[in-house]
Amino acid sequence: MRAIWKGALTFGLIHVPVNLYSATEERELKFSLLHKKDLSEIRYAKICKQEEKEVPYSEIVKGYETDDGHFVVLTEEDFKNANIEKTKNIEILTFTDEDEVDSIYYDKIYYLEPGKNADKAYSLLLEALKKSKKVAVAKFVLRNHERLAIIKPHNKILVLNQLRLPSEIKKPDIEVKTEKASPKELEMAMKLVDQLTGPFEPEKFHDTYVEDLKAVIKQKAKGGKVRKKGKEPAPSKVHDIMSLLKASLEEEKPAKEKTKKRKAG
Numbered sequence: 001m002r003a004i005w006k007g008a009l010t011f012g013l014i015h016v017p018v019n020l021y022s023a024t025e026e027r028e029l030k031f032s033l034l035h036k037k038d039l040s041e042i043r044y045a046k047i048c049k050q051e052e053k054e055v056p057y058s059e060i061v062k063g064y065e066t067d068d069g070h071f072v073v074l075t076e077e078d079f080k081n082a083n084i085e086k087t088k089n090i091e092i093l094t095f096t097d098e099d100e101v102d103s104i105y106y107d108k109i110y111y112l113e114p115g116k117n118a119d120k121a122y123s124l125l126l127e128a129l130k131k132s133k134k135v136a137v138a139k140f141v142l143r144n145h146e147r148l149a150i151i152k153p154h155n156k157i158l159v160l161n162q163l164r165l166p167s168e169i170k171k172p173d174i175e176v177k178t179e180k181a182s183p184k185e186l187e188m189a190m191k192l193v194d195q196l197t198g199p200f201e202p203e204k205f206h207d208t209y210v211e212d213l214k215a216v217i218k219q220k221a222k223g224g225k226v227r228k229k230g231k232e233p234a235p236s237k238v239h240d241i242m243s244l245l246k247a248s249l250e251e252e253k254p255a256k257e258k259t260k261k262r263k264a265g
Contacts, residue, residue: 001021001022002021003019003020003021003113004020004021004022004110004142005019005020005142006018006019006020006115007020007087007088007089007090007140008088008089008090008115009089009090009092009112009122009125009138009151009158010089010090010091010092011091011092011125011136014121014124014125015121016114016115016118016121016122016125017114017115017116017117017118018090018112018113018114018115018118018122019112019113019115020090020110020111020112020113020142020160021110021111021112021113022108022110022111023109023110023111023159024108024109027207027210028207028210029210029213029214046060061073061074061075062074079144083141086140086141086146087141089140090112090138090139090140090149090151090160091138091139091140092136092137092138092151093137093138093139094136094137095129095132095134095135095136095137096134096135096137097133097134097135098133098134098135098150098152101135101150101163104164104169105148105163105164105166105169106150106161106163106164107161107162107163107164108161108162109159109160109161109162110159110160110161110162111157111158111159111160112151112157112158112159112160113157122158125158126153126156126157126158129151129152129153129158130153135150135151135152136150136151136152137149137150138150138151138160142162147162147163148162148163148164148165149161149162149163150163184242185241185242185245188242188245188246188249189245191245191249192245192248192249195249212229
């Protein structure tokens, strides 16, 4: 793994050198864009508007357009020098309970590794968070933007959850007309929720759609016709809700009983 950021984690007067690593990776199938006529690959080119020709990466700079239409060119040093302290520090602002943070704000996750001679201070924060059952609210600069983050223990390391700012969350422009359920419908729904309740075991989940897609690719590669799998979902009819709830409870009961027997055995 390669660190994407190096700096320090600060809380109070404590200064902990840390390295930041991406904690996720894309597992999706990679597709190339092709010209339909001859299946030759399509590539993206950076074209200079004035000269109408491709510009090599080494000749590309970042510019900000001012109100009078002029561009101010900024170098990587300029971005760093705008505030060296902010670009090199993850500053812990406060501590809070994790359930205080609405999950809608969660964006990306990173691992924090202690830097040189930082093991003791890093371990101190890790243990303090574990014992207090709190998370740290912090701010830091990454890719030329100041970010908000939650820092929490995960097994024996600290993870940093980058958060979206409130200004980045769209207000839902959706009109939802709610209808009150009858006490009996709610009772049945709660029974189904209870019957389907179990521990969260993420290792049991994987991308089954990719497996279906690979089967399609295999069929087409052999020149075969793609067979449809599954069927279009149909919305439940209002007058059928009670019967569907009952059927769902009956369907889930055997699966639940089998699981209990396996655990007992």
